[in-house]
Amino acid sequence: MAPPEGPRAPLEFGGPLGAAALLLLLPATMFHLLLAARSGPARLLGPPASLPGLEALWSPRALLLWLAWLGLQAALYLLPARKVAEGQELEDKSRLRYPINGFQALVLTALLVGLGVSAGLPLGALPEMLLPLAFVATLTAFIFSLFLYMKAQVAPVSALAPGGISGNPIYDFFLGRELNPRICFFDFKYFCELRPGLIGWVLINLALLVKEAELRGSPSLAMWLVNGFQLLYVGDALWHEEAILTTMDITHDGFGFMLAFGDIAWVPFTYSLQAQFLLRHPQPLGLPMASAICLINAIGYYIFRGANSQKNTFRKNPSDPRVAGLETISTATGRKLLVSGWWGMVRHPNYLGDLIMALAWSLPCGVSHLLPYFYLLYFTALLVHREARDERQCLQKYGLAWQEYCRRVPYRIVPYIY
Numbered sequence: 314m315a316p317p318e319g320p321r322a323p324l325e326f327g328g329p330l331g332a333a334a335l336l337l338l339l340p341a342t343m344f345h346l347l348l349a350a351r352s353g354p355a356r357l358l359g360p361p362a363s364l365p366g367l368e369a370l371w372s373p374r375a376l377l378l379w380l381a382w383l384g385l386q387a388a389l390y391l392l393p394a395r396k397v398a399e400g401q402e403l404e405d406k407s408r409l410r411y412p413i414n415g416f417q418a419l420v421l422t423a424l425l426v427g428l429g430v431s432a433g434l435p436l437g438a439l440p441e442m443l444l445p446l447a448f449v450a451t452l453t454a455f456i457f458s459l460f461l462y463m464k465a466q467v468a469p470v471s472a473l474a475p476g477g478i479s480g481n482p483i484y485d486f487f488l489g490r491e492l493n494p495r496i497c498f499f500d501f502k503y504f505c506e507l508r509p510g511l512i513g514w515v516l517i518n519l520a521l522l523v524k525e526a527e528l529r530g531s532p533s534l535a536m537w538l539v540n541g542f543q544l545l546y547v548g549d550a551l552w553h554e555e556a557i558l559t560t561m562d563i564t565h566d567g568f569g570f571m572l573a574f575g576d577i578a579w580v581p582f583t584y585s586l587q588a589q590f591l592l593r594h595p596q597p598l599g600l601p602m603a604s605a606i607c608l609i610n611a612i613g614y615y616i617f618r619g620a621n622s623q624k625n626t627f628r629k630n631p632s633d634p635r636v637a638g639l640e641t642i643s644t645a646t647g648r649k650l651l652v653s654g655w656w657g658m659v660r661h662p663n664y665l666g667d668l669i670m671a672l673a674w675s676l677p678c679g680v681s682h683l684l685p686y687f688y689l690l691y692f693t694a695l696l697v698h699r700e701a702r703d704e705r706q707c708l709q710k711y712g713l714a715w716q717e718y719c720r721r722v723p724y725r726i727v728p729y730i731y
């Protein structure tokens with residue numbers, strides 16, 4: 314269907330050229346990281362020691378395993394949910410319904426993996442399959458994004474996202490045209506954002522821990538910390554699953570290659586980079602340093618969770634006693650903005666907490682290599698860019714009230730610095 318007439322959202326990521334470059338650059342970066350983590354020098358910058366041939370990338374066993382994984386997560390998504398939540402109001406005033414059973418999917422997956430391992434499933438063999446698995450995940454992301462792009466051609470105009478209707482096929486393919494592509498109750502974006510990639514990430518971490526125990530007799534303290542921190546992060550995301558319904562990805566961004574690839578390939582295969590690095594580059598870690606790193610992670614988590622929960626509680630019910638005493642600014646839309654509590658400290662306190670946790674995930678890997686700090690560097694860039702996008706949208710939405718908020722809370726992410 315033709316895109317609506319009228320003012321269009323400004324093009325992001327450098328427009329069609331930038332989008333075309335990212336289509337190649339993102340998968341290339343992911344493979345570079347996978348190869349670097351298993352190489353001796355583990356260099357973040359500079360070419361990998363050797364390039365893999367097709368036989369190292371393509372494996373029918375990996376394809377089968379990957380399809381079985383997607384099938385399992387889809388089946389768990391379709392199981393009866395403890396709750397069905399309503400999303401934000403859409404342009405046509407309707408609200409979509411979403412099953413809240415992500416945490417249940419995580420627990421059931423853990424049980425099934427536990428059963429499999431006790432029946433002889435070689436979990437420690439998974440790290441050897443990361444390259445071909447990442448390859449089929451990338452192929453899936455391309456094919457799936459093509460399907461999403463075609464599906465959007467026949468979707469009603471009201472179902473399209475503001476950012477993905479430039480009319481340029483490459484740009485729209487990358488950013489995504491349809492806001493909430495679904496087949497019946499199955500919401501593709503919501504499913505992909507929280508299930509196969511996020512749960513796959515902790516499974517890959519666990520497999521790397523098992524492999525380390527096989528190689529060295531027991532997992533290292535550094536490996537335990539990375540596994541524990543990231544499991545907490547994923548468990549938290551699934552426990553607070555409903556909160557994702559108010560994030561930018563669900564309410565504003567279309568579902569195209571960027572999110573499809575990000576969700577199903579980038580997250581599991583690059584977010585597990587620290588554990589991949591530790592398997593081949595063991596790092597000594599004493600108890601005092603480990604305790605300090607745990608404290609950093611705990612501070613980050615406290616800020617991240619406190620800020621996200623405060624906003625969600627406020628958005629759901631501003632008279633909830635937990636947020637009713639906070640200072641607010643009224644906006645012309647009828648919605649209010651918090652101007653005290655976490656959201657009075659900086660304009661994105663949740664990003665600050667997330668970044669502090671990112672630092673804690675890299676520190677167990679020592680300071681001899683830059684590679685395990687890739688996540689921290691990438692994530693800083695992602696959040697700075699995301700913050701700028703969000704500010705633009707908020708200024709458009711709230712106008713003068715947003716300007717007043719920026720005046721009262723001048724720092725974006727880090728108090729007195731940025």
Ligand SMILES: NC(=O)C1=CN([C@@H]2O[C@H](COP(=O)(O)OP(=O)(O)OC[C@H]3O[C@@H](n4cnc5c(N)ncnc54)[C@H](OP(=O)(O)O)[C@@H]3O)[C@@H](O)[C@H]2O)C=CC1
Binds near residue numbers: 661
């Ligand atoms: N690990 C990863 O790879 C990633 C993690 N994240 C994490 O995801 C989480 C969600 O991030 P994201 O969706 O970007 O953004 P936020 O959860 O920060 O949501 C931004 C929205 O919050 C509302 N808001 C902003 N300021 C206020 C205020 N003062 N009072 C009340 N509402 C306000 C506005 O929406 P409205 O007014 O319409 O409600 C704004 O658009 C974050 O914790 C982030 O760190 C994000 C990206 C990647």
Ligand SMILES: CC(C)=CCC[C@@H](C)[C@H]1CC=C2C3=C(CC[C@@]21C)[C@@]1(C)CC[C@H](O)C(C)(C)[C@@H]1CC3
Binds near residue numbers: 507557560562571575
């Ligand atoms: C480089 C590239 C391919 C970018 C795509 C970005 C995506 C990887 C991220 C966009 C927003 C995300 C969120 C999470 C994971 C990464 C992506 C998909 C998230 C699910 C992680 C867990 C958090 O608790 C969260 C639920 C708040 C978060 C939501 C946003």
